[in-house]
Amino acid sequence: MLISQGSNYDGYRFADVYRRAGFAYVLLYHKATNSAVPQLFERQLVQQVYQAARRSLFVSKHNLELTQLQLGLVLPGAEVVRNPYNVPFQGELAWPASTDGITRLACVGRLFLSDKGQDVLLQVLAQDQWRQRAVHLTFYGSGPDEAAIHGMVSFLELEAQVSFVRHVADIAQVWQTHHALLLPSRYEGLPLVMVEAMLSGRPVIAADAGGIAELLDDNKTGFLAAGSTFQALNEALERSWAARSRWPQIGAEAARQVRALVPVNATELLAHKLLTIRSATSYQSGSRAGLSISAPAPAA
Template structure:
């Protein structure tokens, strides 16, 4: 389990804004690394950041696997007990339960509900195939309506969460994640070259990000014959498996494993378009950043992707994370390669119009409103 994920940027930015405005913020993290740069930044700003009991390294690995709900709840018990104790002592004006998905924080939300502590929920992802286990679903149907507000990063995730619970959420809205490029960050088009360069910016975890599908598309005979190169940016547990798969498919030299990079704008200075083959998403941060930098995208219609990517206007949408669907979208894109600079400019303008310049600051203002009415 990683000590920090992209799904944590929204609450972190909001926490910094609140602390800088004179409010006291305490952060309780389930996976904690004291020397992580973001943890150090939060502490330097005055936030109290504490790690919840993480059990043994073996137990932490178990929690990250698809085990029966009763096992996961048992492993969470000590963390939930710590949260309950902290809430009783601190009596906060508002609790923010920030979830990496749409149900993984429910035990903490349930603790807030049972203790009558005002709280909001943030959900970063929802997957059609993952309905909550029965025990967790019962708790979710109580926790979500009890929240002061429920924040999602896409309308797709909001709607899907309601379907999975069989419950309408009257107090729910969408706030996108912060991004790591300037809001007015459109870049010059890369210098012309003999090869079309695509970047796949996503953690290397195939269950969500589907890079295995993209590799199979690249291995099709017609794509082998075209001057196309894909750079994979990111890290993750499936990195070695994906590299072995690429070697088996004979893609050595046609793909690059570029790892994690600190400067995402530098990626778009040298690449022509984004390609994403995700199976599940919230709203891809990589898509927002690529569009703001003036790059079109070829992406699967996962999560909120289709809410930002306008098919054939700011990029090319694949109907599903399958080889035929992604191949079809990539073929449409290839046929219009001469138009990519114009599509990129349209993408940048569209993203600026749809995505607020400072999502973390926006969330902080919404949280203050919820605290004032709690």
């Protein structure tokens, strides 16, 4: 059984059903937060569930280390895996033409303030210097805080500088027209949107959340904010703006570096790993093996 969890404690009750029934299972984690740990009444059960897992698979080293710290355990079979992405591995896109002189930024992800930090980004862009710059931000995505974020844009009178697109079928279309990715996240795993932007040859401006710093080389492949705060994000955005003439070169370096860090065949590697675990488990006496997909959908 593969239990794919949006956050690192979403699916432990699913896993416990299989643990008690004698089934082997693998836990896959897409995000970990430092603001949530198991409550006292459930802590021991969560520890038992995680210790009994055949593997604990994380999308970033940060998430693995944080979860072990929170549980006070070395998790057996814990390792970092790469999720599949949705742009070509080779051949970054041509740099977007800007006939109107506008620098176009994209913030791609769920409209979910507690994780993604869009509120902080809007406060930064509401400053006078950003209102006077030829910059346009597009939010790509939908989510539970969509109405709230629309309301913030209206309240801050940013309608001329900010637009919304709920869905695009082909993420590469975003990078044909946008110059950089903005990620003001408070919590992350390893954002696929960052991998996709870098593979497409676009610099990333992001808060240091989850595994972002494991891929983003500050001032070389993008610009890293110390955290998802007004001061930190403002500082990183100002540095990026001062270096905007170098963005095409920074994007090209981002593509080069990320290809050395993520596999060309991430889908096949993850599938092969799961099948190998299943095969090994099926020969262990006293254990029933199964492999399927369960639990909450991973966070974008």
